Amino acid sequence: MVVAVLAGGVATVLWWAGTKGLDGDRLVAARFDALRIGLSIGVGGGGVFALYLAWRRQQSTEADLDNRERMLAQQERVAHDNRADATERRITELYTKGVEQLGSDKAPVRLGGLYALERLAQDNRAQRQTIVNVLCAYLRMPYVEPGQNQEREVRLAAQRVLRDHLRRGQDDKFWPGMEIDLTGAELLDFDLTGCRVHLGKFQSARFVGTALFDSTTFVEQASFQSARFTADAFFRYTRFESHAFFGTALFEGDAAFNSALISGSGMFESAGFNGNAVFDSTKFRGTVSIEKVTFARGVPVELARFVH
Template identity: 40%
Template sequence: MRPTPPREEPLRVMPWWLVLVGLLVAALLGWLVLDWLLGEADRAAQPDTRATLRIDAIRTGLTVVAGTGGGLALLLAARRQWIGERAQRHQEAVAAQDQAHRERVQAHAEAVAEAGQHHQERQAEAAEHDAAERRLTELYTSAVALLGNDNAAVRLGGLHALERLGQDNPAQRETIVAVLCAYLRMPAPEDDTRESEVRRTAQRVLTRHLRADDDAYWPGVRLDLTGARLDGFDATGCTLDDADLTGAVCAGTTSLVGATVRGRLALGATFADLACDDLRGDAEILLDRARITGRVSFDRADLAGGLSCRHATVARASFRGVTFHRTASFDAARFTDSATFREAVFLSGVSMDHATFTGYAGFRQTRFADLALFRWTEFGDQTWFERTRFEGAANFGRARFHGPVTFDGATFARRPLVDQARATAAGSHVWPEGTTVAPLDDDWLLLTGP
């Protein structure tokens, strides 16, 4: 806020009569002094002395008059000096006001010019943005239209056009990925080799941009492949965020080898083979109700999130050397051929209640750091818990062992619960120390605790 300049009083003009009065006062004062001095001189006795005194009296009177006039002259000079100084200050104030006004006018003009320039720039940017958006829309529309063409070669061109559009325009990647996933979710004609090639190309376009060590990486991409038909889906080394394959039908080998998974990985699909070796990440992995007709492998995986395989059906399963950081559930899962958990580490609880192992079930050198539940579990031809470590509670209540069982070298922090568990009477078994085994009939043995 600008300071308020001091208010100046209006300058008054000295009236002419004031100068006349001053002169009269000077003359009157001189006459009075002269009259007084002459009166004093006339009192002298000697004529010579009286004459001398009269001359001195006249001289003194004139001096008083001259002094008074000089005083008045000095007063007038001082007033002229004050008036001159005040006039100079007034001129300086007026000049400063004029300069401030010119500066304000200049600043206003510059502000108006700058605002106009910014407005023009915004208009130019808006026009350029609109043109770019129209161009992107046209390219996107054209590429999507190519995907609907009856010619497989044209559809391949549409896929590559979408990929190029996404590579050049990061803001469009989410939409393009959604379109590719939607294309894979659409019903595919049977025995159409050309369409199969188009779909495999769409899969490669997706996975090509999911590798974080590649310059073409598209971060934050989410795959919605629910109900899709996939053929040899290869996400080896990819980074997956919230990928969903629920209900998908996956022919060939689906590979997530060396992948990094985050968020949620839903694999409740039908697979011929599923390879997840060396998988890493904190994603919650869901294989609930998955159907794997061939082999599933998680060898050496490091699963920081939970794993759920409830009601899954698997032919051959391999979890060699897997580290489970959180609770794993295989409740009601069916392993129709073989399953191995050799050297796996369950740092949290694991539940295999009501699971079925038709063939080989191997838990050699497996470490259970917490609760291990095998209640009502059906074990098939061979069951191996050789040199297995149970560091928490282990419960085999009402489990059934249809073939040879060995707990040779197994260690238990607590005595395992085996009440009402049954084992076939045929074959040799090695039970945990303290387990009571009694014949139930000709075919079965009944296990009870101490």
């Protein structure tokens, strides 16, 4: 409509103004020229107007797409937040239920809670240290033998969970960077063979049965002050990448530190070795303290040089 009006207006102006004073053939020719020019302008103007309309439609389409994309992004954020909230609620529910089961007075229920927490930690990396802390707290609870065979099985299962997930070479099960606090715990046939522990606290722990730490790596310090080993204790090829504290520890059976490496301080002051103390090929890279240490079967040759 706008194009037609424009063409008509131009043709009218040229028709009257451009033909004024003409007659005959000259008048006819001038009027045809005016009509042709008007139509040309109309067609050109129509092209420009068509381009303008196309541009407006493109702008409107892009605006609609932008609005849709923003709406979809908002919907995705809301859906993601809802899924995250649902996951967190589910984790909290499973954790709470597992802890409640672990506190049951029935051993089978405690075992169920133990394995439920293990599965939760396996599937949720962020929960692993928390659940390791719970297992360690359980093992620190008072325990008196004999007469608690069912409780013994639960405690052995808890120890196996720690061992299995701290042991290297099992990429799908290994939980790296874990800290364990078993201060004052009663540990039964304790086995951390081949494990990697970021920080180990065993102060005043009582190891009932053989204690195995062969090829274990302690990244940060390992504390065994005042620990009591009622049977043999093996630390063969153990790597203490920081300090190793065994002050006032009591080894009632044999203690084997063959080929162990202590990169930081090795503190054994006032420790007691009632059985054989074996330190063959043990490497000490830091300070070694064996003041007031008692060796029932004589000072090992490898430690004699540290006697003052």
